[in-house]
Amino acid sequence: MPSSPASTDRSFLFVLGSSRPDGNTEILARAAAEQLPTDIPQRWLDLTALPLPDFQDGRHESGGWSGGEHEETLRQATLEATDIVIASPLYWYSLSAQTKRYLDYWSGWLTAPGSDFKERMAGRTLWGVTVMADPNPVVGEALVTTLNHSAAYLRMRFGGVLFGNGSRPGQVRDDERAALHAKTFFQRDTPLARFPHEQ
Ligand SMILES: Cc1cc2nc3c(=O)[nH]c(=O)nc-3n(C[C@H](O)[C@H](O)[C@H](O)COP(=O)(O)O)c2cc1C
Secondary structure, three states: OOOOOOOOOOOOOEEEEEOOOOOHHHHHHHHHOOOOOOOOOEEHHHHHHHOOOOOOOOOOOOOOOOHHHHHHHHHHHHHOEEEEEOOOOOOOOOOOOOOOHHOOOOOHHHHHOOOOOHHHHOOEEEOOOEOOOOOOOOHHHHHHHHHHHHHHOOOEEEEEEEEEOOOOOOOHHHOOHHHHHHHHHHHHOEOOOOOOHOO
């Protein structure tokens, strides 16, 4: 019998990456989140409400790092959470652009002068939730790979991806299999993520 995440010191950040409000991915993520113990704090941030400009790669330039207000909100929230849930619809078989851009910013946070982002993220847990029009989750493999490898790079744990099927808003509610998986999704084992060549 899988166990619920231990409440002690856990806190979940849900990063919503859809291009429309009240989308299927958020519905499925909320169904899974409902099962979390009530004493585990949840924070929900919608990337549409916190738009980030295209990431500018200044990693190898001198000068201090100064993020905008939205970037700073996302950076702080990311660092405060023990568990980060990427809730992105499947767009062109991978993450939505908003979600991908948020991950691009992780590269900036990794290399900002004096940053301890990599050290602080190590040991935390990355999760994914996605909804797609295609009924076969196999086509979402690239999204799973992106999240697993990102977690592996940061020496994070990876809880896997919760898949749902739906196209028009709300359609994921018809996906009984996804609803069932949502009930226990956050009870899964969260092994340290590994690159394929490390297994
Ligand atoms: C830009 C775009 C790209 C999409 N690409 C895919 C895709 O590659 N595979 C798929 O099965 N569905 C694809 N879809 C359908 C969405 O994944 C589906 O409508 C999903 O329910 C949207 O989730 P949301 O309601 O949370 O935004 C795409 C939709 C859009 C708008």
